[in-house]
Amino acid sequence: MLLEKMLQSQGFGSRKHCQQLIKNGAVTIHGEVISNPKFKLDLNELTYSVYGQTWQYREKVYIALNKPQGYECSHQSTHHFSVFDLFDDVLLNRGLQCVGRLDQDTTGLLILTDDGQFLQALTHPKKHVPKVYQMQTVDPINTEQMAQLESGVELRNEKGIFAATDVKALAESKLQMTVHQGVYHQVKRMLAAVGNKVESLHRAQIGQLRLSQLAEGEWIYLTEAQILAAKNTPETLVDI
Missing domain, CATH: 3.30.70.1560 (Alpha-L RNA-binding motif)
Structure with a gap:
């Protein structure tokens, strides 16, 4: 994949904006500044930095949040904070969505993703995810x-x-x-x-994904095993 296209897919803005980031010397891979937007990448376990902040390439993102009280699961919150206020613009640009909702006064495990099929798998009435x-x-x-x-x-x-x-x-x-x-x-x-x-x-x-050690207001990227646990696939509990 081309560097400019990779950055766009990860939420860094339009293709034009990503091209400008690269030309400005903002992007480094393995410590080397890459100034060619058409630079071809191997996406396998790719890590890169933008203005000194390190990122890992993720085709899709799967996030678990220990939702605090007083936050709405809406991009257009009215009377309270939005859970999306807890994430940076790069993630929000990917189209992050809540997998189901919790009321503003309800706390606990909330999953967010930009993977529409995963969202459907957890929320469709026929799936009966516990x-x-x-x-x-x-x-x-x-x-x-x-x-x-x-x-x-x-x-x-x-x-x-x-x-x-x-x-x-x-x-x-x-x-x-x-x-x-x-x-x-x-x-x-x-x-x-x-x-x-x-x-x-x-x-x-x-599913089989249990909130255990994640502090209120904190979030993590889910591992493959944790993603499967949320789908209720394994028979044993997986703690986060």
Whole structure:
């Protein structure tokens, strides 16, 4: 691939802008300044620098974020910060999108990507990728409510029955459960349907990818094994 085309694919701007970066001596590969926009590259494990900042070539990007409270999963946020404010323009220029959404007051695991097929694989209703949520409830959880959640509830303006799996009490007013759909405000609406209310909500896991050590507000590029785990492919948990 030509150097100018590679830079454009990685989010550094238009072809013309990338050509100018190269001609200005901003791009180095293996410590050598490359000033020819038509320089041919081997993309295999390619690392390069632009104005002294090192980057790795990535055909597609797959990112896990421990979403903080008070951030919307929208490019056009209205009343709160946007999760996209946490990323630089180079990544945003690639067309980074959230894989599903979390409400502004919900924390936890959020995946972002510029790979449309991957996004579809995780969000299509037929895929039923499990997601584990932990929540603090307004009232103490009782066994009847837990049984109702597992047997399924109806949600207003939604077709079908919505049931959770692996419902368990973590404390008197703290609950963990797994859902396999992804309708609007599903967890909060399910708790309301059984006569309780979510006070705070946290997504701990998507597929077999579990949030463990990633601090709130931090993000990482996913490895191949972590990408597969998010798709619910392996049988064992992968922590991040």
